[in-house]
Each structure stands twice: as C-alpha cells, then as structure tokens.
Amino acid sequence: MTQPILTIKNLSAGVEGREILKGINLTIRPGEVHAVMGPNGSGKSTLASILAGRDGYHITGGEVVYCGQDLLELEAEDRAREGVFLAFQYPVEIPGVNSTYFLKAAYNEIRKHRGQPEFDAVEFLKFVRERMKILEVPEDFLKRPVNHGFSGGEKKRNEIFQMAVLDPKLAILDETDSGLDIDALQIVATGVNRLKRPDNAQLVITHYQRLLNFIVPDYVHVLVDGRIVRTGGKELALELEENGYESIVHGGAVPA
Amino acid sequence: MITTETKTKLNPNQPRRETVPYWEKFEQFEKIAKDPEWVRVARKAGISHFVELGFPTLKDEDWRFTNVAPIAKLPFKPVLEPTRDGVTAEALEHFMFAGLAGSKLVFVDGHFAPELSSTVNLPEGVKVKSLAEAIAKGPAQVEPHLFHHARSDASAFTALNTAFFKDGAFIYVPAGQIVPEPIQLLYVSTAKEDGTTAHLRNLIVAERDSQVTIVESYVSLSDAAYLTNSVTELVAGDNAVVEHLKLQDESQQAFHITTLAAHFGRASNVLTHSIALGAKLSRTNIHAHLAGEGLECILNGLYLTRGEQLADHYMVVDHAQAHCDSHEYFNGILADKSKSVFHGRILVRPDAQKTDAKQTNKNLLLSDNATANTKPQLEIYADDVKCTHGATVGQLNEEAIFYLRSRCIGLETARRMLIHSFAGEIIxxxxxxxVREELDKLVWDRLEQDEQKTTGNK
Incomplete structure (x- = not known):
C-alpha cells in the first residue's frame, strides 16, 4: 500500500489540564476523503487546530505522522509549507492587507520552501487567474483586503480559493458548511471536489450530514467525547442524520 | 461654544509669574515688528489672552493626559530674525516628497526662505507665498480670514502664536480654479538652544468651486529641545475640494503644538490627514467648523510613538448645519513606554439635522508599558442624526497571526504584515x-526600525 499522508496514533491532547482528545487513531491515504462528524464539544475543532499547529494545546500522548515526518514538531507555517491546509471555521478578517499581496507572499513561501524561484507580480497574477477560473472566483476577491467586509459565504469561498492557490496535500475543512445556504454550500463543495486528486487527501469536519451530499467521503468517523466511537462508509453519515448521535453513543457497540 | 476653565482676569501689567518673560519679550518684539494696525491689535490681544490663560495644566479637562509643564519650564526664545545659515537645498532634499513637481515653500525656524522655495504652474490668480509679504502687500485677501478661525481667547498656544508669529504660508485659490499639483510646505528647525520657538502662521483659502491639495511637513536638523507652535487657518468655500496633510516628523527632543482651525462651506469636500511620527511631545488640535449644508469631511490620522514620546490629537467637529457627514479615523501604534491621547468631540447643533458623524480611534500596543488614552465626547442637540464612535486599545490579534501562519507566512512576517496593515488603513x-506612496514607504521604514530595535532588545 502507498505511504499514508497522515497517521494519527493514540493522540491525546487538551487545554490547561482538561483533556479533550482521548486517544484518536486515524489513517488517511492519498486520494481519500475522510469525514469526522460529531456533536458540539466532541473535540472536532480541537483535532483540526492541533493538526494545523494552533498554540495553546498540550499533547499528552500519542503521535501524528505526516508524510513520514513528526507533524507535531513543526511550526504552523512549516506545516503549511509542507502541504497541510486548514480551511477555518471562522476565517479572520485582516483589513489593510490586500488579498493579492497576501496570497503572493503565502505562495512564494511554498516556492522558497521547495527551492523554487519566487514568482514576481506578473507571474503570480497569471498563475492566480488560472486558479480563479477553476473555482469561478470573482475578480474582486483579489482586490479586496483579506476577508474584510466579506459575507459568510464569501469568506468560506475565499478559504477554498486559498486552498486552490496553495495546492495542499492534506486539506482540513473545519465546519466549512456552517452558516451557508444551499447555493453557497454547493459552490464551496464543487470547489473542493475540483481540487481532489489521487495524490492528495481531504479531512472534512462537520456537524451535519448535509455537506456530505456534495463532498462524498470514503470514510466517516464519529467523534464523541474525544474518541472515535465508530468508523464506516458514507452510509454512516445518513444513519447519523436519521438517528442522531445519541443512538451511537448509547445504543451502538462502542469500542473501548 | 468651546468651554474653558474660567480664570481670574489679570491686568496685563501684573502678569502671572510664569508669563512675565513672554510679556517682556513681546514688548521688545512689538518695537521691531512693522505691522499694519489690524495685525498689531490682534497681536496685543494675543499676548493679553496668553497672560490671562497661562499654560494649561493637568487640571484643565482638555489637557488631562498631556503635561506641558516641560514647555512652560523652557526658556522662551522666539526666533525673531532669520537664522538660516548653512541650510541648503541639498540638505533638505530628503525631506521633500520627491514625486511632487508643484510649488514649494520652505520656512526655516519660522522664517520664509525664498531661495529654497519655488512656485510653478500656478493657474491665474492662485497665490502661494509668504504670509508676511501678503499682509504687507495685499491684505485684501488676508484680512477677512486671518485670526477669524483660530481663536486666541480659547487657547494659550494660539494666543502665543498670534502674538509672536513672524511668517508662514499664504495660499489663495480663487473661485473655480484648480491647482493641479499639490503644494508643499516644509518647515525646518535648526534650533541650537533649548526653548527656541518657531511660531508659524498659515492661511489657506480655497474659494468656492476650487480644488487644491496641500502637504505640510515639520522636520528638523536640530537636537535641541525646541518648540514649534504653529497655527493653520483653512477656509474651504462652497463646493471646494481640499486635501490637506500634515506630516509631523520633528526631532525626538522637540515639542510640537499645532492647531488647524478649519471652516467648511456648503457642499465642500475636505480630507485632512495628521501623521505624527516625531517629537517628544506633540499636540495636534483640529477644530472643524461645518458651516454649510451637505458637506463631507474626513479627518484621518496616524501616530507612531516609541521611547517616551507622547502624541496627542484633540479634535472638535462642530456640526452647525444640516446634512453634513464627518468621519474621523485615527489609528495609533505605540511601542516602549510611549503614550497617546485621542480626544474627539463631536458637537451637533440644533439646526444640524441629518448629521452623519462617525468616529473611530484604534490603538495597537506593541509593549506592556505603552499607554493609549482615548476620549470620545458627543454633544447632540438635534434629534434626527446618526452619530457613532468606537475606540479600541489592544495588542496584535493572535487569531490573525495564526491565520497568516497557517498560510505559510512566518511569525515575524505575520507580525509585520499586521502592524503595517494597521497603518495602511489610514495611509x-x-x-x-x-504622497500616499512616499508616506507608505516612510512609515514602513519607521516601523521596521522599531521592529529591529524591539527584536534586538529581546
């Protein structure tokens, strides 16, 4: 079998003495789409944050191997340069930073990291316009300050646009569906699907099954109270939608 | 309507002790000044008001956070004669906005330097010259405006300026004329002794339907603890379009007090910027009198402070007529033990219905020892108006830093990007x-220096 993109082994972590993740195991191979579903407070966003390198979490046990290297040893920016991308649940508005400038700086960091010459303004614009075409992103996304004054839908779309520019190996989508109407949801999902390739992978974190009608996962993991209590195929999401998390927590056979 | 503390009226012949040297100096100065009667009267009133008011103290509500005792303690040395030996065009070159090809007037220690100044491409009737010369040779355009907008009876510093000013710029744009190139005013200090004081007095009149851009820069070739005490009166006529920028980049020992007293006519559009980078202590007063209906003005400002600097902005926006929009945007970036003060008073008079007044003051503290004081003050006497104000004082947004890092951008670059963006909002x-491009570069270089210093101290 090919080398996994991500292997999480028995990962335990928390904040200030409170344990949130209590032994997570997860393996993601190239070409796969994994969904992690779970109720509020189950640790979904903590998992995304820890993978992306957000400060403030204590790792109390286990390990995370990304393409053969210890992911937890890397700074957030180095993870991103190595191809880990987090689409934020709440993308941050940065007034005063022009989107083109920001994207060019981000993209050139990756090029530097790979030992490639940096793109100048003209080269970058040519490249970024091609990426925009794939996702049908409006031109003014480039001209406006990063996320500033964007609607909720525009912000999520901008996350996927950034994903298209940075071309990650592992994309983590943290509740990218939250707060979106059905049209915005379809646009975002279509974008994500267009970026799927046999050599990359996607980890979709969501509370609701709705997004998974559009981004079809190969595996669904149910996260409850910091543990993955069940793993199945895409039909597991539908079961959850019908019976709720309660049935799985209390009714199903919960592995220890 | 500007409230000041009631002070005991004193006989000018028995002045307060601290003002005695000023009074004596005025008597000497009056003997050598060759002013027309109307100017003499104003000067006399100026010194009397100064003696009555004295320097403000921390007990004065409008000066609560800004202690001018160090200015009061300085020996008072107004520069009464030109002193510009050694100042060459080459020495001033890097202070100029290089991209501006228009007229420039240079003043050295408050005196006009004609050999360093030039006027080019001025449309018919437009005047860009020394105020002293204008008073002497053509007071018809000066007298109706000078002393009318900046009031000596309400401010000790304006009073002192009125008593002692030697010169400044006079800019006159007749009705309907458009000045295509921005006009540059450069004020240089060469003070060799502490207490050296330049009292610049400027008058800018843009008549109805005219358009003009003016850039004022205060710079220094001096290390002394000098004082700049200047007053600019700005009149924008009906339908006039005016952009005015003041760059304060005085030396780190200097004291800088300026007042912009502005009068805006019906349907005018005025944009004014105050950029404060230098001086040990700076106070910028902006009094905007919105005197006609349907006008729009933006007061925009940025201050960067470090070391033990203090930058104070005191604004009064006086909505006297209906349907006017005023927006104030002030951002500050404070490092080390520096301080800032923002005082924004919005006055909406009973006739000023449909006023839309906005005010924001945002402060970014780069050190735990920096202090930002912000004081909005709304007085509303009309009932159909929109007035909003907001102030923030905080550190760099951690979430924004993480967001940038998660997009491959390193920690230091992310910090710089956010600091720059904070200044960029204003620029x-x-x-x-x-002007925007050069200012952006100047501010960026200054922030980089600070950043290097901060990193070096760690």
Whole structure:
C-alpha cells in the first residue's frame, strides 16, 4: 500500500489540564476523503487546530505522522509549507492587507520552501487567474483586503480559493458548511471536489450530514467525547442524520 | 461654544509669574515688528489672552493626559530674525516628497526662505507665498480670514502664536480654479538652544468651486529641545475640494503644538490627514467648523510613538448645519513606554439635522508599558442624526497571526504584515498618489526600525 499522508496514533491532547482528545487513531491515504462528524464539544475543532499547529494545546500522548515526518514538531507555517491546509471555521478578517499581496507572499513561501524561484507580480497574477477560473472566483476577491467586509459565504469561498492557490496535500475543512445556504454550500463543495486528486487527501469536519451530499467521503468517523466511537462508509453519515448521535453513543457497540 | 476653565482676569501689567518673560519679550518684539494696525491689535490681544490663560495644566479637562509643564519650564526664545545659515537645498532634499513637481515653500525656524522655495504652474490668480509679504502687500485677501478661525481667547498656544508669529504660508485659490499639483510646505528647525520657538502662521483659502491639495511637513536638523507652535487657518468655500496633510516628523527632543482651525462651506469636500511620527511631545488640535449644508469631511490620522514620546490629537467637529457627514479615523501604534491621547468631540447643533458623524480611534500596543488614552465626547442637540464612535486599545490579534501562519507566512512576517496593515488603513485614505506612496514607504521604514530595535532588545 502507498505511504499514508497522515497517521494519527493514540493522540491525546487538551487545554490547561482538561483533556479533550482521548486517544484518536486515524489513517488517511492519498486520494481519500475522510469525514469526522460529531456533536458540539466532541473535540472536532480541537483535532483540526492541533493538526494545523494552533498554540495553546498540550499533547499528552500519542503521535501524528505526516508524510513520514513528526507533524507535531513543526511550526504552523512549516506545516503549511509542507502541504497541510486548514480551511477555518471562522476565517479572520485582516483589513489593510490586500488579498493579492497576501496570497503572493503565502505562495512564494511554498516556492522558497521547495527551492523554487519566487514568482514576481506578473507571474503570480497569471498563475492566480488560472486558479480563479477553476473555482469561478470573482475578480474582486483579489482586490479586496483579506476577508474584510466579506459575507459568510464569501469568506468560506475565499478559504477554498486559498486552498486552490496553495495546492495542499492534506486539506482540513473545519465546519466549512456552517452558516451557508444551499447555493453557497454547493459552490464551496464543487470547489473542493475540483481540487481532489489521487495524490492528495481531504479531512472534512462537520456537524451535519448535509455537506456530505456534495463532498462524498470514503470514510466517516464519529467523534464523541474525544474518541472515535465508530468508523464506516458514507452510509454512516445518513444513519447519523436519521438517528442522531445519541443512538451511537448509547445504543451502538462502542469500542473501548 | 468651546468651554474653558474660567480664570481670574489679570491686568496685563501684573502678569502671572510664569508669563512675565513672554510679556517682556513681546514688548521688545512689538518695537521691531512693522505691522499694519489690524495685525498689531490682534497681536496685543494675543499676548493679553496668553497672560490671562497661562499654560494649561493637568487640571484643565482638555489637557488631562498631556503635561506641558516641560514647555512652560523652557526658556522662551522666539526666533525673531532669520537664522538660516548653512541650510541648503541639498540638505533638505530628503525631506521633500520627491514625486511632487508643484510649488514649494520652505520656512526655516519660522522664517520664509525664498531661495529654497519655488512656485510653478500656478493657474491665474492662485497665490502661494509668504504670509508676511501678503499682509504687507495685499491684505485684501488676508484680512477677512486671518485670526477669524483660530481663536486666541480659547487657547494659550494660539494666543502665543498670534502674538509672536513672524511668517508662514499664504495660499489663495480663487473661485473655480484648480491647482493641479499639490503644494508643499516644509518647515525646518535648526534650533541650537533649548526653548527656541518657531511660531508659524498659515492661511489657506480655497474659494468656492476650487480644488487644491496641500502637504505640510515639520522636520528638523536640530537636537535641541525646541518648540514649534504653529497655527493653520483653512477656509474651504462652497463646493471646494481640499486635501490637506500634515506630516509631523520633528526631532525626538522637540515639542510640537499645532492647531488647524478649519471652516467648511456648503457642499465642500475636505480630507485632512495628521501623521505624527516625531517629537517628544506633540499636540495636534483640529477644530472643524461645518458651516454649510451637505458637506463631507474626513479627518484621518496616524501616530507612531516609541521611547517616551507622547502624541496627542484633540479634535472638535462642530456640526452647525444640516446634512453634513464627518468621519474621523485615527489609528495609533505605540511601542516602549510611549503614550497617546485621542480626544474627539463631536458637537451637533440644533439646526444640524441629518448629521452623519462617525468616529473611530484604534490603538495597537506593541509593549506592556505603552499607554493609549482615548476620549470620545458627543454633544447632540438635534434629534434626527446618526452619530457613532468606537475606540479600541489592544495588542496584535493572535487569531490573525495564526491565520497568516497557517498560510505559510512566518511569525515575524505575520507580525509585520499586521502592524503595517494597521497603518495602511489610514495611509490608504490619502488620495494624492505620490504622497500616499512616499508616506507608505516612510512609515514602513519607521516601523521596521522599531521592529529591529524591539527584536534586538529581546
């Protein structure tokens, strides 16, 4: 079998003495789409944050191997340069930073990291316009300050646009569906699907099954109270939608 | 309507002790000044008001956070004669906005330097010259405006300026004329002794339907603890379009007090910027009198402070007529033990219905020892108005830093990007492109220096 993109082994972590993740195991191979579903407070966003390198979490046990290297040893920016991308649940508005400038700086960091010459303004614009075409992103996304004054839908779309520019190996989508109407949801999902390739992978974190009608996962993991209590195929999401998390927590056979 | 503390009226012949040297100096000065009667009267009133008011103290509500005792303690040395030996065009070159090809007037220690100044491409009737000369030779355009907007009876510093000013710029744009190139005013200090004081007095009149851009820069070739005490009166006529920028980049020992007293006519559009980078202590007063209906003005400002600097902005926006929009945007970036003060008073008079007044003051503290004081003050006497104000004081947004890092951008670059963007919000409002670009570079270089210093101290 090919080398996994991500292997999480028995990962335990928390904040200030409170344990949130209590032994997570997860393996993601190239070409796969994994969904992690779970109720509020189950640790979904903590998992995304820890993978992306957000400060403030204590790792109390286990390990995370990304393409053969210890992911937890890397700074957030180095993870991103190595191809880990987090689409934020709440993308941050940065007034005063022009989107083109920001994207060019981000993209050139990756090029530097790979030992490639940096793109100048003209080269970058040519490249970024091609990426925009794939996702049908409006031109003014480039001209406006990063996320500033964007609607909720525009912000999520901008996350996927950034994903298209940075071309990650592992994309983590943290509740990218939250707060979106059905049209915005379809646009975002279509974008994500267009970026799927046999050599990359996607980890979709969501509370609701709705997004998974559009981004079809190969595996669904149910996260409850910091543990993955069940793993199945895409039909597991539908079961959850019908019976709720309660049935799985209390009714199903919960592995220890 | 400007409230000041009631002070005991004193006989000018028995002045307060601290003002005695000023009074004596005035008597000497009056003997050598050759002013027309109307100016003499104003000067006399100025010194009397100064003696009555004395320097403000921390007990004065409008000066609560800014202690001018160090100014009061300085020996008072107004520069009464030109002193510009050694100042060459080459020495001033890097202070100029290089991208501006228009007229420039240079003043050295408050005196006009004609050999360093030039006027080019001025449309018919437009005047860009020394105020002293204008008073002497053509007072018809000066007398109706000078002393009318900046009031000596309400401010000790304006009173002192009125008593002692030697010169400044006079800019007159007749009705309907458009000045295509921005006009540059450069004020240089060469003070060799502490207490050296330049009292600049400027008058800018843009008549109805005219358009003009003015850039004022205060710079220094001196290390002394000098004082700049200047007053600019700005009149924008009906339908006039005016952009005005003041760059304060005085030496780190200097004291800087300026007042912009502005009068805006019906349907005028005025954009004014105050950029404060230098001085040990700076106070910028802006009094905007919105005197006609349907006008729009933006007061925009940025201050960067470090070391033990203090930058104070005191604004009064006086909505006297209906349907006017005023927006104030002030951002500050404070490092080390520096301090800032923002005082924004919005007065909406009973006739000023449909007023739309906005005010924001945002402060970014780069050190735990920096202090930002912000004081909005709304007085509303009309009932159909929109007035909003907001102030923030905080550190760099950790979430924004993480967001940038998660997009491959390193921690230091992310910090710089955010600091720069904070300044950029303000600089982006400068309409005149060459000025905006040079200012952006100047501010960026200054922030980089600070950043290097901060990193070096760690």
């Amino acid at each position: 982006d409002r400068v309409r005149c492109q060459p």
